[in-house]
Amino acid sequence: MKLIRAALFLVSVLVGTSNPAHASTTQLAVSGVGVSSRLAASDEGGDYAFAVSPATLRYGNASTGRRGIAVVPDPRCLPTAADASTVLLDCRNPAGTAIRAPLLLSTRTGAFTTPPGAAFAPNTNYFQIGRTWIYGQRNTNGTVATFINRITGQVIPEAPDAAVYDLDTSGTPTLRPFSYRRGKKLLSYNLNSPYTIQIDGSGHRLELVRGRTVVKVLSTCQTACGASGVAGHIAAWTEGDRVRRYSTTTKKTTTSTFKSLSSRARIQLAVQPRQVLAAVPQIDGRTRLYRLR
Numbered sequence: 001m002k003l004i005r006a007a008l009f010l011v012s013v014l015v016g017t018s019n020p021a022h023a024s025t026t027q028l029a030v031s032g033v034g035v036s037s038r039l040a041a042s043d044e045g046g047d048y049a050f051a052v053s054p055a056t057l058r059y060g061n062a063s064t065g066r067r068g069i070a071v072v073p074d075p076r077c078l079p080t081a082a083d084a085s086t087v088l089l090d091c092r093n094p095a096g097t098a099i100r101a102p103l104l105l106s107t108r109t110g111a112f113t114t115p116p117g118a119a120f121a122p123n124t125n126y127f128q129i130g131r132t133w134i135y136g137q138r139n140t141n142g143t144v145a146t147f148i149n150r151i152t153g154q155v156i157p158e159a160p161d162a163a164v165y166d167l168d169t170s171g172t173p174t175l176r177p178f179s180y181r182r183g184k185k186l187l188s189y190n191l192n193s194p195y196t197i198q199i200d201g202s203g204h205r206l207e208l209v210r211g212r213t214v215v216k217v218l219s220t221c222q223t224a225c226g227a228s229g230v231a232g233h234i235a236a237w238t239e240g241d242r243v244r245r246y247s248t249t250t251k252k253t254t255t256s257t258f259k260s261l262s263s264r265a266r267i268q269l270a271v272q273p274r275q276v277l278a279a280v281p282q283i284d285g286r287t288r289l290y291r292l293r
Helices: 003-017
Strands: 024-030 039-041 047-053 056-061 066-069 077-083 086-091 102-108 124-129 133-140 141-147 155-159 185-190 195-200 206-210 213-219 225-231 234-239 242-247 252-257 268-272 275-281 288-292
Touching: 003 268, 024 047, 024 056, 024 234, 039 268, 039 275, 047 077, 047 086, 185 206, 185 225, 195 225, 195 234, 206 225, 213 234, 213 242, 234 268, 234 275, 242 275
Parallel strands: 039 077, 077 124, 225 268
Antiparallel strands: 024 288, 039 047, 047 056, 056 066, 077 086, 086 102, 124 133, 133 141, 141 155, 185 195, 195 206, 206 213, 225 234, 234 242, 242 252, 268 275, 275 288
């Protein structure tokens, strides 16, 4: 019995869960050594894409279990966002300068396409995608927003720069205002969730907020808080080598600890309505993608 318990403990350490009774952790993919892995995921469904090599993506839907492997036409194109069974890839050189029009990957078929109406636009990068619109930023004499309608090909070349646009609307993208509490900084939001995550000026009080009401103090960030996100009734954030997940439905917080986390890197986080995806850089130079529930 002692040998069985010891073996189970070793497995939990290798997987990365310090308390498996409270946090279920499943590995979905692992990158090659030294690959600059990028995670992109939908905050509505379970779609995701994860770079496992400079020219290869693991993609799928973490809710349904659908998975696939895609060879990217240009290895300089990296996933930046996902929604409605589609992954957006922005194409840039190591300095961040655009080198071609963005690409779309279907998580249903594994096929790559170029959005209708999209053309190479110097100094323009694309970061978000909705059911109708693709959002980008163009930097010339200042930063402006630019949009591509992924269905009709309509291009809106210039709009006020702001990250909080409704990209699902069939009409012109509109700004979505969020309430700020005085002295707080907005860290995470979701157009389909009533909650936001905010932090105070000292960086030591992480709060889950609905409207202007603090629903819960998530953490005092004794170990520096890093990435965070909110979707549906789930909020998640990182603290050092830990990913914490809070449910407004059960009122419970669960924790996954990754002892093999590289001390020089940070965990990438993608929060979805029923799960959390975490891309964890390892000491051996690889990055492992986990699903947390």
